[in-house]
Amino acid sequence: MYGIFTNRTAMKTFETALNLIQKQDRLWLLGWMAGMAIVWTWDYFFLNAPALRLIESAFLNTGLVSLLAVFFALLWSWPAAVTLHFIESKRPVYMSVIFFLNIVRSVPQILGVLIGYTVLTVLIERELLESSDAKLWAMALVISFVVFLELLDSLRERIRWFQRSDFYPAMLVSGVSESRIIQYDILWKNSRSHIINKLIAMFGTAVFLQCSIDFIISVGLSTEVSSQNFPATLGSLLAKMDSKKDILAIGNSLFNPEYIPRLFTTHLQGITVAFLIVFSLLSIYMINRVFALRKRL
């Protein structure tokens, strides 16, 4: 195993690679993808085909819902930030919107998602929401409402920051239109990195919330809000009885090391799902962190 280091160049390369991992967000992205690819390849050979297909679709659904949620969140917060800026002089309207937003901010995210999912269940029961695509979009919509405030706050913080400096008044007295200053100069030109950084963080939150809520409603007293109604995601897959047994095996193998090899064969389904969730959350966090350090945010 140490063989690769006997060569000086190889070791240099190894050092540079480690250095890069610490510094480069793109490498973390690559690492994430590579991790996924390795797991997939392993599963391809050692996991039964139906289970693999289930995991694939669950992973894609989770990714898709989270991506959509982030996209929707951007879609809400940009116009909201601009509008809030323009109605700031209309005190009563502005104050009531802010009052409302502050209330929404104080509602724990999981409660928001739970309320949203309850509404979705009602819609599904009344057969207003049938196709699985529509369900995915609706799930994303619910999550986006819960997370978008974070981005809105950060956009407003950016606008306020530039308003406090000479940047904003200097453009204003040059006759540049306010909308251009806010949207082009402040948000587009000067806040893109901040927005991307926030979006990455929100993507992580979206994955986490979605897995959690799906896990909860699948594992919960599944009488009426049945997980069967929602498309399979990593969370609901993890809640399945056999996946839970697989996870229990992790704890088991910590105390009985001879049990470890079985984790990668017998208990593959649960382990894969758990790994996908945890490794994705870790990678997203790392990408976010390194990105922020690189851009000096």
Place this chain on the structure above:
Amino acid sequence: MKNKLLEHGYSVAAVGFVLFFFSWALRTPAYSVQYPSDPLLNKLTKIDSLHPEKPLHRALLKESLDSFYPDQSARNDSLIDALIQWRRDTYMAAIKSARMDREWSWNRFNDLAAMYSTFIVAFTIVTALIYFGSPALGLYQFIRYNRVCPPDARQWCEACRIVFKKIPGNRSHAFRRIASLKLKWFLKSIAYAVLFSPAYVVAYSFKTNFEKDSMVFLIALGFGTNGLLITSAYKCFSILTSESRKGYVETARAKGLSADYDHLPMRALLQPGKYFSNHVAGHIYKQAVFQYRPALKELASFVVTGLIIIEMALNIQGHLGYELLKSVLYRNWDVVMVIIFGIFLLIKLTEAAADVWHFHESNRYENV
């Protein structure tokens, strides 16, 4: 300050009103027993002492029916099945309706109040642990980030080169070094995996049944999983990093304060005040902690999210989150609204407390 507190008060009132309205609007009509139309079945349902679920009762009933209606054994069987089904349905409906229609009794209120207080205790402990733990962890990350001394990877390479006699050195020492590094990385990756895992992944690795009295377990999960600790630590880390680029740090260095992170003793991290004598880290930390204070507000809502996820996902009986989930599933809207209101109140109180605290702390620096 007064305005802020008033706003908190108003929002509690507004939310209370909205929730009350919903629980009123979503109330369900009173429940009445529906009797089957089959006359024989109808008669059987009226016999209170008959429990056909019990094998003995079932056998007796079957025998009596067979003796009354011989040659209709199949019909008798299905009659008994239908009776059992009816009793089960009626029972479930009764339970449900009992939950829904039951007047707010002291007992019920006490149950909820007990769950709520348990929740508050868990919430307070977890919030405090994370709130005071994350600056220390963030500072630890910050100091490590600023160190220029050989990182672990380089030490590993060096030890490997000694082992393979590429450079001179003590080989047994190098072996030990490699082993300890391996152990360190292993523990570190486990710690990272736990910190980023959703609570239910960690919890189900250890057990499948979660009892009412698993408070310590709940707190440990709330503190260490769901990425809560690591994200708040990261928040501190980024405040520290951006503060370290500020002008006052440069001036402090010109005054002769040290900026050498390689020889900064890590034990200072364990002191409550994190006092670094003659080092810029002290200056940076002081300002960072001040800026981190308002984060207590958002932390409150994240901690609640984490705890509720744990209680719901692990089905911890007798805990607020589980009760909430159960009530949502049974559509007991009034209980749902009361619990949501209780949680909202808890967060608002924390926010108000954080506002007051921050106001007083900042006032110290207002030159008044």
Place this chain on the structure above:
Amino acid sequence: MTSYDIEIASSERHLVRIRDFHIRPNAVTFLLGESGIGKTLIAKALYGLLDRSGLTVSINDMEYSAYVASPEVNTLQRNGFFVFQEPSSHFHPLLTIGEQIREASLQETADEREIAEHLWNGASIESLLNIYPKPFRPSGGEKQRFLLVMAFKKIKTFLRHADAKDALFIFDEPTGSLDNFYRDRFLNFLFACYRQKSFTALIITHDYSMITEIHRRHSDLVPKIDFTEMSNENGQQILTSFAPKTYTHWLSGQKVLSKASNEAPELLRLASGINIFGRRLSFHRSPDDPDEVPLILRAGEWVYLKAPSGVGKTTIAKIIAGLMPAQSIDLQFERKPAPAISMRSEWKKIWGRTLTMVFQHADEALNQQANVADALKGLPPSLNQENVWQHIQTMYGADIEKKFLKQKIAHLSGGQKQRLNLLRALLLNAKIVLLDEPLNGLDFQSLSTVIERLRQKSEAGTGLVVISHNEEIFDALIPKENIYFLKSV
């Protein structure tokens, strides 16, 4: 002679590359030149304070960490001090001023009284020592002087210790927030100390009028003073010795502008006596004159508004521009009352058309992430690109290349940024231009270009209101009747 070769690069580009930077030991070196071409970076590198993350630094072909660890640098640091520019960001917000000027190597308090005496002209600083630094209190000028107090404490210690040989004192724009009176007191005190025992000092500035002051009052030290000008040519920094005569000759060659006739249309009238933040601001003909006069600007005229720093010159400009509210204000544009500050839509018709303002920090006033062409877009009325190019050529020289338009503003030098900041205002057909420190960050060459362009603009009928601490230059340009003194009660 101590000579330095310095190279500083980020992962993307070369930031600084200079050869043979001479700093004469035990002499005072003035490093002049436009801002933003790396003067501060060089000074920090020399003093061993550069934040290495993301930068590759080498000094005299030595790796930076080795340079910083060398005993010579340690001695310089131990005995010396570094006064950074932008004083407000250089105080810890949660420590009192007193704590901060008595920290680490500054613990000794013996000399504080004498230093304060000089820098505050005898006024007491006791009340300031127990306060926490806030954006407006102490004022920018006071904060600047507290940074100088720290430096002078080290200088005094150095003077007392006969065995202390090497010390490097770096002053980065030490007078940026000081008016001429306090600037001269600082120079006086510095040279008084220097006369007791010489030390090495590097003073970074773009205040060329210091040259006149030195020749007037400290001519005995002229042999001990070097003036070096740094300029930027194709990404390579060049150091040249600056002959003080270049400046003094140019200054004496400036003709006073003529006062506009009384028939010239009145563009702006602001009655004296503006209430803001519980203070009353008034206009006077001279500092000692108790009589108040209204501020009047006619077409084709320059008006110069003078005051010690911290009185509220920028505040007045912002009030005129409709960016700041004030009580009891009587403001007229072209003999019509200006709209109330809350009437945003009315002001939007004025901004960029009747009136515009050039803010003092080009770094803040321009969108650093945009390119040069973007910065000149979105202005009313939409400008003809050919026309814009001609204006750029008059501001940056005829040999400027078209690719300049595509350059990111963040990568321009400070002088280029400031000229762009001015150009944006000059391109507009505004009748009134408010100029807040228009010569900030300019080197001598571009300073004269800017003055020329402003002269042309006023000849075309525009009225200019100037706020500047560069009194020497504007006193030479603007007729006495157009100079107003701002007082605050």
